[in-house]
Amino acid sequence: MNKLTLKGQGILNKYIGFFFLAIFFLWMKTYIAQLTQFNLGIENPLQKFLLFINPLGSSLLFLGLAFFFKGRKKYIALLVIDFFLSFLLFANVVYYRFFNDFITLPTLTQTQNFGDVSGSVVTLLRPYDFLFFMDIILLITLLAFRFVKIEIKDMNRRKVVALFSLSLAISCGNLGLAETDRPQLLTRGFDRNYIVKYLGMYNYTIYDAVKSTKASAQRVMANSDDMTEVINYTKSNYAEPNPAYFGAGKGMNVIYLHLESMQNFLIDYKLNGEEVTPFLNSLTKDQNTLYFDNFFHQTAQGKTADAEFILENSLYGIPQGSAFTTKGLNTYQAAPAILGQQGYTSAVFHGNSGSFWNRNEIYKSFGYNHFFDENFYSMNPEDLAEYGLMDKPFFEESIPMLESLPQPFYTKFITVSNHYPYPLAEEEATIAPHTTGDKSVDTYFQTARYADEALKQFFDYLKESGLYDNSIIVMYGDHYGISKNHNKAMEQVLGKEITNFDSAGLQRVPFFIRVPGMEGGVNHEYGGQIDILPTLLHLLGTDTKDYVQFGTDLLSEQHDDLVPFRDGSFMSPSISFVDGKFYDSTTGLEIEENRMEEAVNLQNIVENKLALSDKVVNGDLLRFYTPGNFTPIDRTQYNYNPSQNGEETVGK
Numbered sequence: 270m271n272k273l274t275l276k277g278q279g280i281l282n283k284y285i286g287f288f289f290l291a292i293f294f295l296w297m298k299t300y301i302a303q304l305t306q307f308n309l310g311i312e313n314p315l316q317k318f319l320l321f322i323n324p325l326g327s328s329l330l331f332l333g334l335a336f337f338f339k340g341r342k343k344y345i346a347l348l349v350i351d352f353f354l355s356f357l358l359f360a361n362v363v364y365y366r367f368f369n370d371f372i373t374l375p376t377l378t379q380t381q382n383f384g385d386v387s388g389s390v391v392t393l394l395r396p397y398d399f400l401f402f403m404d405i406i407l408l409i410t411l412l413a414f415r416f417v418k419i420e421i422k423d424m425n426r427r428k429v430v431a432l433f434s435l436s437l438a439i440s441c442g443n444l445g446l447a448e449t450d451r452p453q454l455l456t457r458g459f460d461r462n463y464i465v466k467y468l469g470m471y472n473y474t475i476y477d478a479v480k481s482t483k484a485s486a487q488r489v490m491a492n493s494d495d496m497t498e499v500i501n502y503t504k505s506n507y508a509e510p511n512p513a514y515f516g517a518g519k520g521m522n523v524i525y526l527h528l529e530s531m532q533n534f535l536i537d538y539k540l541n542g543e544e545v546t547p548f549l550n551s552l553t554k555d556q557n558t559l560y561f562d563n564f565f566h567q568t569a570q571g572k573t574a575d576a577e578f579i580l581e582n583s584l585y586g587i588p589q590g591s592a593f594t595t596k597g598l599n600t601y602q603a604a605p606a607i608l609g610q611q612g613y614t615s616a617v618f619h620g621n622s623g624s625f626w627n628r629n630e631i632y633k634s635f636g637y638n639h640f641f642d643e644n645f646y647s648m649n650p651e652d653l654a655e656y657g658l659m660d661k662p663f664f665e666e667s668i669p670m671l672e673s674l675p676q677p678f679y680t681k682f683i684t685v686s687n688h689y690p691y692p693l694a695e696e697e698a699t700i701a702p703h704t705t706g707d708k709s710v711d712t713y714f715q716t717a718r719y720a721d722e723a724l725k726q727f728f729d730y731l732k733e734s735g736l737y738d739n740s741i742i743v744m745y746g747d748h749y750g751i752s753k754n755h756n757k758a759m760e761q762v763l764g765k766e767i768t769n770f771d772s773a774g775l776q777r778v779p780f781f782i783r784v785p786g787m788e789g790g791v792n793h794e795y796g797g798q799i800d801i802l803p804t805l806l807h808l809l810g811t812d813t814k815d816y817v818q819f820g821t822d823l824l825s826e827q828h829d830d831l832v833p834f835r836d837g838s839f840m841s842p843s844i845s846f847v848d849g850k851f852y853d854s855t856t857g858l859e860i861e862e863n864r865m866e867e868a869v870n871l872q873n874i875v876e877n878k879l880a881l882s883d884k885v886v887n888g889d890l891l892r893f894y895t896p897g898n899f900t901p902i903d904r905t906q907y908n909y910n911p912s913q914n915g916e917e918t919v920g921k
Contacts, residue, residue: 281411282418284343288335291351292328294404299324299358299470302401306362308369308753309466310769310848315450316466323443323469328354329436331471336429340421344412352405358470359401366393367689369752370570371461371473373589374481392690392709443468451849461836463849481589484887491888499817499881499890507814508803508821508828516810518784522740523608523805524731525580525681526724529573529688530750533562533777534763535717543700545714548725552744552781558789561823563842564780565797568748569835573683574626576747576798581605581635583802583818585882588835592886597631598904600892602816604802606636606902608679611811614638616674618667619683620646620658623909633904640909641670655692656685660723668730676739682727687713687720687750707758713750738785741808745801746778770857773840773847784808795830795842796823815896819882833875844868846875 280286300321303309311317331354335347357372364372411417447454447467454467455476464473535546536553544550553560568575571591578592579585581603586592592599605615616639623629623642632640643657652662667682674680686693691712700718702711724744731737751759756767759775767775780796782804783789799820803813807822821829832840838847844860844867845852851860851868860868885891895901 281416282420284420284422285424287344287408287411287417287420288332288347291347291404291408292325292332294408295328295332295351295354296324298355298401298404299328302358302362303465303470307365307462307465309462311466313450315446319443319447319450319467320469322439323467323472326436326439326443327469327471327475329432329439333429333432333436336424336432339423341419343423344419348405348408351408352402354471355401355405357474359398361470362401363390363393363398366754367752369754371465371470371477373461373477373570440472443472477589484587484589484883485595487884487887488889491890491893493893495884495888496890496894499885500894502877502881503817503819504814506819506821506829508825510807510812510822511824511826514787514824515807517787518741518808519810520677521785521809522677522736523613523679523809524736524740524742526727526742526744527573527576527681527683528724528744528746528779529684529686529720530713530748531687531717531720531746531779532750532775533564533746533779534775535714536562536779540703540714541701545700545718546721548721548728549744549779549781552783553791555783556789557785557787558781558783559787559792559824560789561780561792561794561796562777563793563795564778565776565795565832565834565840566746566748566778567797567799567832567834571626572748574628575835576745577681577683579798580745580801583799583816583820584886585799585819585833585879586835587883587886588879591626593631594627596886596889597627597634599634599886599889600901601634601636602891602896602899603635604805605632605638605679607806607811607816607899608809609636609638610898610900613677613679614675615679616641616670617681617683618663618670619643620648620663620666621656621683621685625656629909632909633907634902636902637907639670639674641667642909644911645670654686654688655690656688658685659697660684660686660720661726664723664727664730672734684720684723686723687716689750691716691750693719703762705758705761707755710751710755710758710762717750740785741805742781742783743801743805744779744781745798746780748778749776751775768857769848769850770845770852773834773838773845776834776840782808792823794823794828795832795840796820796828797832799833800828816899817885817891817894819878831871831874833878835879837872837876837879839871839875841871844871846872 281290303320309320311320332347332350335343335350338346361371412419451463451467454463461473464476468476537550538545552558566576567579567585569586569588571578571586571593574591574593575586582601609615615637617632617637618641621643623640629640629642646658646666648658652659663684664682671680690709693712693715697719698715699722700715703714705711731740753772756772760767800823801820803818803820804823806813807824821827830842839845841854843854844864845854846868852858853860
């Protein structure tokens with residue numbers, strides 16, 4: 270054995286040498302993962318340097334905690350902390366592959382959903398994922414086979430202090446450099462991508478924990494004075510109803526049809542000469558149906574739950590996690606409660622577990638009279654998708670329950686067939702898959718076709734039963750089906766290169782409103798899910814001026830066509846803000862300098878609107894304000910559990 274080998278072994282026989290070997294492995298592993306597994310938008314040499322250096326300071330800090338243990342225990346502590354950080358990195362990589370986002374503290378509270386999504390997780394794993402833990406296996410091997418001797422002696426306190434000082438100096442230097450490239454990084458940005466890009470995965474975790482804890486504390490600190498600014502804002506941004514549409518559906522039933530993962534590019538899209546969604550395409554030409562072709566989903570980590578939350582309340586979802594799971598006991602003035610006090614019976618139909626997304630609790634706060642979950646369906650194994658009952662048997666089995674409801678009713682049907690990873694039995698497929706080579710993209714068109722066929726069958730029933738002529742039917746896409754991670758395949762689908770601006774445009778989702786007797790057509794107004802509630806209420810003849818709602822009536826001459834996204838970006842007919850850059854919404858090119866003042870003004874409006882909505886939700890501020898003619902919901906009066914005879918019991 271040569272002298273160099275002996276010297277290297279000697280260093281490793283010291284705990285400090287073994288420690289820095291673990292640091293090096295974790296640093297390089299994290300850097301490579303951040304570079305290759307996340308789409309962080311690295312644009313210049315400084316950002317490349319920051320991406321390289323940002324795991325070092327946090328690695329030193331977290332692994333340095335092992336120095337507080339004595340003797341052999343410091344080796345065990347080092348390996349445990351290293352494994353925890355490695356698992357955190359790995360979990361975020363897997364989460365990002367589908368959600369194009371990072372795990373937040375509130376998402377970890379959504380454990381009731383884990384069993385339902387386990388099938389999807391398997392499809393996200395890659396053969397090389399074992400490499401995330403290869404360094405830990407190597408470190409354990411070095412100790413287990415005594416290639417490295419364990420040093421019992423502990424490092425003196427001064428050296429430990431010096432080590433932590435070094436880690437803090439690196440992290441502070443990192444933050445300082447980041448601020449030069451992205452000023453007010455920690456105070457202005459809603460986008461988690463920026464935090465990871467500039468500060469790294471582990472510092473992002475600290476940032477997220479602080480933000481989440483602060484949000485949780487807001488309810489305790491809130492008081493009625495906090496509502497003043499919110500009420501002033503919503504009243505000043507109220508859009509008066511259009512007389513041509515106000516009350517056009519007064520007294521009619523309301524039927525919401527949830528179009529799971531349906532994106533707007535599917536409308537009129539042909540695959541091998543065949544329309545993928547022929548029924549939805551036909552509705553764009555229906556004389557009593559309004560179709561909005563510039564309508565965007567505005568969901569974040571809650572996805573489907575966020576979509577429901579937004580459309581029921583005209584409040585934005587929260588930036589971390591889902592309001593459905595963390596704000597279920599809040600006070601709301603939701604559509605079921607508003608219409609319930611006007612004689613409507615409300616119900617949700619969903620062929621999945623009632624606890625998924627905490628629906629069986631938050632629906633009580635919304636004022637839903639009935640929730641027909643999997644307990645009310647046959648749930649035959651051959652009819653099940655990964656997230657519940659397939660759409661065709663779901664609609665078929667829902668019909669008797671719908672017919673049991675007194676009219677007028679306010680109902681919502683949540684479908685699941687067109688959900689990632691888009692599996693469909695061969696005998697159910699009526700269109701061939703796409704040929705991009707990306708499996709989830711290719712089969713997406715088959716499940717979208719199946720969902721379209723199920724909708725047509727349900728519409729046929731509505732026509733035969735007479736409900737079609739006395740119901741407002743609202744159809745909305747809840748969120749994207751194909752994330753940005755699949756843009757290469759989507760370039761083949763759309764036949765063009767997809768820029769960041771184009772990717773934001775793909776967040777358009779279908780939105781249809783059918784009102785018997787009302788003139789329909791294609792509406793090009795820019796809008797989002799936040800605008801659904803005021804639009805519907807005005808169609809029903811209920812003025813929204815006294816309610817705290819952040820959207821505006823899509824049919825109003827005063828409609829606000831600025832569409833914020835949860836990360837602070839936005840779309841509008843003139844200027845759009847995507848991934849930190851301003852674009853001309855018509856050309857898709859970056860705007861000229863002479864338009865920057867207008868662009869920054871729009872950005873400030875978006876940030877203020879999101880912040881005020883967060884204040885309402887996190888502070889539970891609606892408990893301090895009750896509009897005239899509205900009675901706050903008593904959630905204890907609602908019970909969705911089937912009784913022994915199979916019937917549902919609800920509060921009156």
